[in-house]
Amino acid sequence: MARVDFYRLTRDPAERVLPALATRVLANGDRLLVVAAPAMQRQAIDEALWTLNPASFLPHGHAGSPDEAIEPILISGILASPPPNGATIVALADGEWRDEALTFDRVLLLFDNSRIDDARALWRTLAAREDVDNRFWKQDENGRWSEGP
Numbered sequence: 001m002a003r004v005d006f007y008r009l010t011r012d013p014a015e016r017v018l019p020a021l022a023t024r025v026l027a028n029g030d031r032l033l034v035v036a037a038p039a040m041q042r043q044a045i046d047e048a049l050w051t052l053n054p055a056s057f058l059p060h061g062h063a064g065s066p067d068e069a070i071e072p073i074l075i076s077g078i079l080a081s082p083p084p085n086g087a088t089i090v091a092l093a094d095g096e097w098r099d100e101a102l103t104f105d106r107v108l109l110l111f112d113n114s115r116i117d118d119a120r121a122l123w124r125t126l127a128a129r130e131d132v133d134n135r136f137w138k139q140d141e142n143g144r145w146s147e148g149p
Helices: 014-027 039-051 099-103 113-127
Strands: 002-008 032-035 060-062 073-076 089-092 106-111 132-139 145-147
Touching (some): 002 099, 014 032, 014 039, 014 073, 014 089, 039 060, 039 073, 106 113, 113 132
Parallel strands (some): 002 132, 032 089, 060 073, 089 106
Antiparallel strands (some): 132 145
8 A cells, every 4th residue: 555645844944854754764775755846845855865964975866877776865857657766755846746756655745825726635535545545744833843733
């Protein structure tokens, strides 16, 4: 069963949230594919993975590079399934749903208020399926995440 985690970004943009999520993914021994169609967003994510937490570098690379297969975190403009790095978790950092994401064990859908209506419609669609486990995460004013409605 695929799990879809909806992350509503009310305080921080995706590039500030992704390093913490990626840290947890790597700590569990998993690999991550990060998908963002806009090149500017991919660049911001790349920089954040390098510099957001100066004490810890998150190893990553870009799809299409010679080392893409060995990268624990791979940043891409498109969703490739299966991903070149063997990721079982995909983060849709641009908030755009792609049905191919359900081929992964877990999907992290990061969206802001500009995509709230799309996310609600997607939630209803996926909730009607028996092969998908939906979770919703919200951020408080201090930046902590909690599961809830």
